[in-house]
Amino acid sequence: MAPPEPVPHAPARGRTARPEGVTAPPTGDAVLEARSVSKRFPGVVALDDVSFALRAGETHALVGENGAGKSTLIKILTGVHQPDGGGLRLGGRSVSFARPAEAQRAGISTIHQEVNLVPLMSVARNVFLGREPRNRLGLIDFARMHRETTELLDGFGIHVDPRKPLRTLGIGTRQMVALARAVSVDARVVIMDEPTSSLEPREVETLFHVIGNLRGRGVAVLYVSHRMDELYRICDRVTVLRDGRHVHTGDLAGLDRTRLVPMMLGRDLSEIRRTGPTGFGGAEHDTARTPVLTATGLERRHQLHDVSLSLYGGEVLGLGGLLGSGRSETAKALAGVLGLDSGDITVGGRKLRGTGPVAAIRAGISLLPEDRKAEGIVPGLSVRENIVLAAMPRLSRFGVVSRREQDRIVDIFMKRLRIKASSPEQKVGELSGGNQQKVLLARWLCLEPEVLLLDEPTRGIDVGAKAEVQGLIDELAREGIAVLLISSDIEELIEGADRIVVLRGGSVAGELAGDTVTESHLLDVLADHSPAPAGTDPAAQEDPR
Structure with a gap:
């Protein structure tokens, strides 16, 4: 089944659009x-x-x-x-x-920003959820359901086993499955x-x-x-x-x-973003300086192969690549969330002691994850509780956490990040996506990290909140924090990063610095179809997350 052919735009029908500033839209047909x-x-x-x-x-x-x-x-x-x-x-x-x-x-069919399907069910069950085909005995006709799911997904360029659990697919593939379900009705x-x-x-x-x-x-x-x-x-x-x-x-x-x-x-917009067009941090990369963080030879079977990079205080290092290139896996490895088969990570010249997120946090590394819903916010808790969640050990004295100190920290960051909420006690799940992202940023900033890993920090937030987050990144870099910025937005990487390390198939494909930090150079590296370095499993590209 070939992808649907584009159809020329249908002529607009109904009343003519009213001039700018109207208070009610046309309602014709x-x-x-x-x-x-x-x-x-x-x-x-x-x-x-x-x-x-x-x-x-x-x-x-x-x-x-x-x-x-x-x-x-x-x-x-x-x-x-x-x-x-x-x-x-x-x-x-x-x-x-x-x-x-x-x-x-x-x-009325809906495709949500955060995939609203059932991860433990198969791809086919998700596509036909609530309208499964039945045979003459009234039982689910699995053969027909699998066949029709395959035909439908083929039309979207998605080639997966319809019997495979949805949770085993990458987030981009899951979004396409949600799209296929929505338009199939x-x-x-x-x-x-x-x-x-x-x-x-x-x-x-x-x-x-x-x-x-x-x-x-x-x-x-x-x-x-x-x-x-x-x-x-x-x-x-x-x-x-x-x-x-x-x-x-x-x-x-x-x-x-x-x-x-x-x-x-x-x-x-210029009133919101306090930075110029030359980037967030604008830090000059001085090879004579000592990096805050160094990763050498990071290896994880099927996901990362010999990934090495350095992060300097006061700079924003961009991490580019297509979905499945190993961007998020690299960030998670640096933050101790993803275990490594081999490789070394040093912070401040000292080798990271221990493994896991706790060791990374103690060393001054904080990670803002890509999927804020699944890996970040706790929607049932308040804004205050979400912000101070990671800082509880620091705020605790003899097992007692000071509410006054919590309120002080929360007040500081709600004002600094301009978090819009009715009060610190409002449930964070009731906030907009941009404000949820700011709450997550506040959680990690209150730990005063030396290294801040940001995985798609502006995904799914509006232009105003995006400008505020970009301005904050600039401010943090000026304060000397080393920032790793992952973004699928090429323009954001070019404008925001001092250097860019490009990944492909779980390996470093190239690095851009100085005058080479341009869209054309980045696209050249991204579009390089030469084989990835030996040792990288192609399956990692097909099932990125």
């Missing part, structure tokens, strides 16, 4: 509408009289800072939450969804929440082909992304939310970024 929707949580007005309309056959961008109300609006459209005021219309009729299953049966509306956050460029192109196919069938696509290039490439119209209110709806083609971004932020 909308397939899905939210009318004057409001939603309140304890201490927070998440949505305030928001109206929104999605037309059949269009791709509609929904943008705004984290905390603007995007996720709440999506949850209301999909039956996760019910509005406190206003209502929904689907196909011109008033509807009310008490639970997500009702929205799905009505033809007979949906009238497909909502995509940061669908490319874990995808390689090749997979992104496949996604765009799928979106073109959906448009050609008259399916309405609601597209949420913080990546401006994607929005301008595939979206027809855009709706901007800010602080829970509707700010603007109109054609995207006539709205350039210099006008769109201030709408989202309520202020100019």
Whole structure:
């Protein structure tokens, strides 16, 4: 089954988009509408009289800072939450969804930023979950389910055994499985929440082909992304939310970024990011200096082969490579999360004593993991508890933890990182993705690390929060912290890193420094299809995480 062919953009239907600054979007032949929707949580007005309309056959961008109300609006459209005021219309009729299953049966399908599937189940069971094919005896027809799953995934360029547990796949592959499930149902509306956050460029192109196919069938696509290039490439119209209110709806083609971004932020981007275009740290790499951290000959079967690098205080070292190249594995090895077969790590000239995360933390190494939901935040705990979690041993005296000291530290970092929460006692799971990321940063910064390993620190957060995080990285580098930055965003690596080490197949493929830290040089190394150094298992590239 070949990948779906792109379909030319369908002409926009319904009323003509209103001028910039409107307070309500056009509603002509909308397939899905939210009318004057409001939603309140304890201490927070998440949505305030928001109206929104999605037309059949269009791709509609929904943008705004984290905390603007995007996720709440999506949850209301999909039956996760019910509005406190206003209502929904689907196909011109008033509807009310008490639970997500009702929205799905009505033809609203969702692809979440954080893959919402069942890791222990097989790929096929996840694709057909809740609608498994049955044989004449009413039993699940596994042969048919496996065959149809294979055909479906082949169309997305994903070639995996449908009987394989989902948890054994890389995060990018899992996202494609979620995409395949969402579009395989007979949906009238497909909502995509940061669908490319874990995808390689090749997979992104496949996604765009799928979106073109959906448009050609008259399916309405609601597209949420913080990546401006994607929005301008595939979206027809855009709706901007800010602080829970509707700010603007109109054609995207006539709205350039210099006008769109201030709408989202309520202020100019230059007011947020305190750094220039030359990078976060701007530190000069002096080979005469002693590195803060040195890794030599890191080996782990099927994942890392002879990885060596050095980190200097006050610099940002970028770690580049495609999914499956060994970026996250390298960071986890440095932080003691991933065991090594061989290799040495020294911090401050001393060999790392012991193994595991505790030894790394004691040596001054902190890791901000890629998957904040699975490996970072504890959603049921408060903001305060999440921030001080790693610092508890330091705050404890004779087994007693001072609440006053906790409050002091939490107050410092909530102000410094501009964490938006109703109070330190609000559950962190209720915060936006950007604010959750800031809470994780606060957790590790309160340990005063010498080395900070950041794995995709700006993935899935809005342009405002992204600028704040980038400005913070710059500030930390100026304070002398050695920063390792992993990012799938090439522009972020080029602008943010003083040097870049590029990995391929679990090995170092090259290093860029000085004038060679450019997009063209980085792409040349990434696109090098020569064989990876001997000893690297190709399977590691197919099953990256």
